[in-house]
Amino acid sequence: MPSPLFADRPAPQTPERETVDALISQARRLRGDMDAVRRDTSVDDDDTLWRWQRALCDLAVRQLDHLGAHLDQLRAGRPDTPADEGQEPPSARAHRRYEPTALAAPALGRVGSAEWDLLTDEVSWSDELYEILGRPAESGPMSLDELPSLVFPDDQPVLTSMVTGCLIDGRPIDGEFRVLMPDGRIRTLHMLGEPVVDAGGCTASMWAVLRDISELRRSERAVRESGDSLRRAQHVARTERRLVTELQEALLPSWRGSLQMSGSGPAALDLAARYLPSVSSPPTGGDWYDVFELPGGETLLTVGDLTGHGMAAASSMAMLLGALRGMAVAGVQPGALLGHLNQLLDASEQPALGGVLCSRYTPATRTFTWAQAGHPAPLLFRDGAGRTLTTPDGVLLGATPGAAYEQAGVRLRPGDLLVLHTDGLTADGATTEQDRLLALAPRLTGARTARQCATTVVEEFGETGRADDACVMVARVSG
Structure with missing residues (x-):
């Protein structure tokens, strides 16, 4: 044509x-x-x-x-x-x-x-x-x-x-x-x-x-292939975040408000805790808090932070939590318990470092016994003021084979308030975190419940936007 x-x-x-x-x-x-x-x-x-x-x-x-x-x-x-x-x-x-x-x-x-x-x-x-x-x-x-x-x-x-x-x-x-x-x-x-x-x-x-x-x-x-790779990585990250979140929800205590432990008398504990997630991807998954009632009426309180991210950190956390509870039920005291955890982590196929605070509260004597492995010390608030408890020796879990861990104790009074927390509340370091927590003393000691105290801490540090996960737990002695 x-x-x-x-x-x-x-x-x-x-x-x-x-x-x-x-x-x-x-x-x-x-x-x-x-x-x-x-x-x-x-x-x-x-x-x-x-x-x-x-x-x-x-x-x-x-x-x-x-x-x-x-x-x-x-x-x-x-x-x-x-x-x-x-x-x-x-x-x-x-x-x-x-x-x-x-x-x-x-x-x-x-x-x-x-x-x-x-x-x-x-x-x-x-x-x-x-x-x-x-x-x-x-x-x-x-x-x-x-x-x-x-x-x-x-x-x-x-x-x-x-x-x-x-x-x-x-x-x-x-x-x-x-x-x-x-x-x-x-x-x-x-x-x-x-x-x-x-x-x-x-x-x-x-x-x-x-x-x-x-x-x-x-x-x-190259744009298509890198875009496909990015989408796959994002899918893996979303899946990992979901799995880590599900594992944390299965392991961590389900309560978020006040919880009464160690009976209902004048030495009972009013407890509240918050898990503050990071904005990082993949998720950290290595921070935890735990409260567990032991035979005889004592209460196990622990907070910890493992290095690593994602499922590896979350699975190591699950292993340590199980070991913590098991040895505590068997009567192992906090210092010796951390020594055993250090051996367990050192022998693990997934090497990691862990900062852990392990404590037992005895209501009959209102005694708080604790040990730490490279972890921030608890803060004690009493009569409108706060102070950091004297820290017993202890290195990070997994850092030194055969390490020994000292333990310390303090006699609590009715109305005393303990704040246990992991690193990561801010990006400025543990010293700044503890200074800011101590500055909250008038508000914390004036609160009537542990839940109000936990809410005050979250308001001070923010619930989101941090670079790392963090946990905070408040224990208030009734009275």
Whole structure:
């Protein structure tokens, strides 16, 4: 059928130079800004989010480079043509009109051109096209029948369909395919072309411009792959957070308000605790608090913090909690109990360090006996003031095989208040945490319940936004 495209249509007018110059300036400024963003992106090869961000930056830079090259070509205009252009064959004019200029930088994707004359079987390629296809110039250009031999087998039908549609139906060519290079590498080419018809409306030749877009497609592929990797990592993180949360909820005491322990007399304990999660991902999962009533009426109170994150830390926490309760039921005192936990953690297949405070409260004598392993000391609030209890010696669990742990005791009075907490209430360190807690003495000693005290602590430090998990437990002696 006759082609609707005619080679002797008026050539489009070149845009005003000032307008193109302004676009070029904008593109260059944007390219510079994009470079700055790429440089400022923190480097962490193990971070899937960073890899995705860097891939996006690289792709944006390549696209801006392509845009800059095209704008340069637009400013330069088409190559000069002789005064007698009207006497040239239409196919020659079409070929020259789309000949790429030297302004197209090779790093941006080289551009080559070709024309196949159907009447004379003459084929002409630009020098750049030989380089793009890895074909020696002395071998000469290839006919349309020969060209598919260079194309990746899966893409040969694509090229055949584009050429057939152009020659028979007069459709413009706009598509891409991969070519197999002599050295085994694969390049991706974008092909843009049109049929050129004679005065009778018959297709006389076909011209095409081919651009090497391999680097662009590689950048796009890197974005897709890094994006897929990021989504997988986020899915794993969400799943791990859910599992850690479920494990913590199964292990930690279910109560969040006041809890009466050690009977209901004047020496009973009014207890309240809060678990304050971090905003980190993956979740920490190694902080805990625990209250457990022992045979004989005593109460086991522990708080702790294990190094590590996610399920590894949560599973180690579960192991230590089980061991803590089991040995406490057997009558092991806090100092000796921490020594056994240290051996257990040292022999574990998942090495970790743990800061733990282990204590027993005896209601008959209102005695609070405790030991610590690299953990903040309890705070005692009495008569409107607060102080830090003298800390017995003890190193982090898992740090030194065979370590011994001292224990200390204090006789409590009716109305006394104990605050036990892990590190991580703030990002400023344990000293600042304890100073801020002690400054709450008037409010804490004036509260009527442990629950009110716990609420006061959470209001002071905030329930969310910290970099690490934290636990706080308040024990108030009735009276």
